[in-house]
Amino acid sequence: MGVVRSGALRLARDGVGPVARGARRAGPCGGLTAPKAAASPATRRGLSSTPLQQGGGGSQWRPRHHSDCPSHQLVRAMRERSEQRDPQIQQRRQRLEPGQHHFFATSHPGLEAVVAAELLGPAIGKAGVSFTGDVATGYRANLWLRSAIRVLMLLEETLLEGTRPAGEEVYDAFRDVTDWSALLEPGQTFSVESRVWSCSNLSSSQLLLVRGKDAVCDAIRDRRGSKPLPPEPGRVADMPLFCTAYHDRLSIYRDMSGARGYRQAMHRASLNESAAAGILHMSGWHQLCKQEGAADGAAARCSAPCPLPAVLADPMCGSGTFLIEAALMATNTAPGSFRRWWPFTQWHDSFDRDAWAAAVEQAAAGRHAPPAGVEAWGNDVHRGALSLALRDVQAAGVQGMVRLHHGECAGWELPRRPAVLVSNPPWGQRLRGRGAAESFDQDAADGGGGGGGGFSGAFRDGGSDVEAWWDEEADPAQQERARREQARPPPGSAQQRQAEAAAAAQEAEVLRAAWWDLSAFLKRQCAGAAAFLLSGNPEATRGLRLKADRRHPLTVGGVDCRLLQYSIRGVEPAPASAAAAPAAPGAPPAAAAGAAAAADGR
Template sequence: MTEPKRQSQAKMSRSMGGPLAGVAVLPPGLEEAGAAELTSLGAESVQVLRRAVAFRTDLKGFYRLQLQARLPFRILRELARFSCDGPRQLHDAVAGAADWDQWLPPSRSFRVDVSGSLPGLAHSHFTALQVKNALVDGQRQRWGERSSIDRDDPDLCLHLHLGRAPGGRGGMGVLSVDGAGGSLHRRGWRAAVGLAPLKENLASGLIALTGWDGSVPLADPLCGSGTLLIEAACRQLGRAPGLDPAGNQPRPQLLGHWPDFKAALWAQEVKAAQGLAEAPPPLAPIVGLEHNADVLEQARANAVSAGVGDHVQLQQGDCRDFQPPSGPGVIVCNPPYGARLGGEDNLEALYADLGVMLKQRCSGWSLWLLSGNPELTGALRMKSRRRIPISNGGIDCRWLHYEIR
């Protein structure tokens, strides 16, 4: 065997053989919940990071995470990690990171995403260009032609993360492939988003933090476009986020282009994901109230599109007039903390009235409220038991838990 051939097979073994190392990118504040979810789906060596969770699994397990994990934005499969102290070292490391003849022949397009920075590699566009050059330079040498860049619909999506090496000794790069190529928070059911939508994965994570299991009523008196309630219903009804809203076929993935893709294993995991929705358990009432008629219609359309229209009861009305189902139960809500209803005075009155309504009608219930403005939350005149830091679209928020007495 020639030395180049031996080196090529060694690269392929590193990137394809044995347990796979991966990272799930998560909404800030959901790292612990994300770690618990990945563990429940069979991931091993799970380690909580900042805005992410590292893990190890096999190829079948990776497919399972791609189809069933509700909380990540992205699930990345690590190809290589290497020392990196500048553009030249990055170029050489990427060139030797994998068997690119297998991963990226010239007939396939690709995209490079970058996170983090290092001295000399401070701008993501410049850094992505170095990765691109390393790959196409090698292609030209081997094939006399090169892959095209496709930012919208690539065959392979590469992700490079730059940071300091453990112990602060120099820089480090981690090169990964993205199993989907787009954010996993997009479930495919939400054509209408309302005025201040939560991302679907954040909503699902917030519901997970409440511990709601479908056995008691769930209500949102300020439901907006319905994301919290819809994601709650999808969780309990076993509607896998990696399948289309009808639950029939997997949503578009890039992992089918990977050189070690196993169609039979993928089919098994797709079937398992489809089976989660068979014989769903009975659910206690899930109810939502929205004062804006147009937003309410969006919420109803979203619930139908998600396949849970028969399980989520959405009505028009003011939160001050909310009448809870027979309880006790769980109330979740994401009240406005910006300009949706007007000025600060209007919002403070809304929070004050919400607090009065809850104390008058919802004794014995639990309340989970997403707060992006502590002064407004103070108008509730209620004392929270838990305050979980959460980032919602870059806004520093708290997921507040109250026991209503």
């Protein structure tokens, strides 16, 4: 059993120091000090008002300690006494067995329980979101966790006293944490990422990042005479550090993980892979795949007819994140197996080559073909989106069970009813700045093409493919974008405000039509299915005209979202007289044919 702490690392939020300006207060050594002049903003952030001392090859500046501040040895002793009274730090510092480490798996807020359930699975070990284990446990977590963003290995935790400028406290804390020259070999690179929330004397994540980086550089320069270099642009550092300051508790981790490796090109509106996997887990897709696998064995032993196999549908699939993650679950493919390089392979103090090779071999052996008939179907109206989806499907090696279709959602005819529907429909915030079709097509052009339309194992439409369509339309689209850029009104003008108001009205109409079409599709094609729809705009979901069974709060990309769960009842075929009835007032033209059926399902 490991230490269980369900919760993701929180995002930074500015705090306000508790000490009023000029107030008489206790000095750092316990005595009283005379009232002082109001501190400048720079001093409160940890930057001294005294002349700066150049920091040689490490920091660009180093503030002098104030004459009334305690010595470094006294500050360390005070910090150690405070740490002895902190139960969490003492629990972390309990003597572990040789080779054991503390880990923390981060996630999107709202998916902590999903990550904890994955950690409890047999592929990783029995633990929680914050867990303890040997390096092999960390390796398996990196390979198998689907819903976690990253896996962190704890270096040290300490407390910030708040008795000195924040920059000086952070600098000294980082220098005292460990022997950085022993962790970072000559020629290796490092980076720092930081989060700050609710600290008494520290409110800037940037200050934590800069002073932490200065401390590491100065510590190594003092030992070797030269500072470590930053990573090259676009490359992950050999030792990425992730530090958080939460309620004056500073935690410093080494980041073991990274993004999925099958993405060939990332669209700005694409859903994060870990968020998509967590939503699929909440939909029960992984359990459905296991049941179908068990049913395959039962069907081989008996001649009785079996129920229809499980199918997942996404009528607005975009670049296909849900479809690919669903296929990886169905084939028991470790999501980390696509990465070609991991930072922890450069950590000479903890990397176990044999344990890593065994974990990779186990992950490769666990992959299998999907259960018979288990498939993932996707549709989208944007050809560029399907081009990106097909490239990623092929890179992930799941083209055998993913089907893609090009067309309007309302006109998509399914061969049979799906068991689960999961989708991330447009809700007006992911593609601001340019049209959705233009955005998808531009990203498909930037990242290369490939694909097709229609409904098949890859996807087709009369022998033509998406790449050919894009090549035909690339030049006119670029010309149209250039024309709009030239015709754009000056910022702040009345003409611009009118244009923004017109664009907002047009966007609202497009969203209303999209959700109206989705509602008609659900009732016509998905009767009896469970539907899970992600949205960050409550106004957009009104066009669905359905009442959600449950609303799961999630935070994706910094946006407060809801995962809406519906049980689709379907609609009985309407009589001829009802079918001829006019559409509801204000209904979009695409939904007019299904107006009578839609009215039944309200």
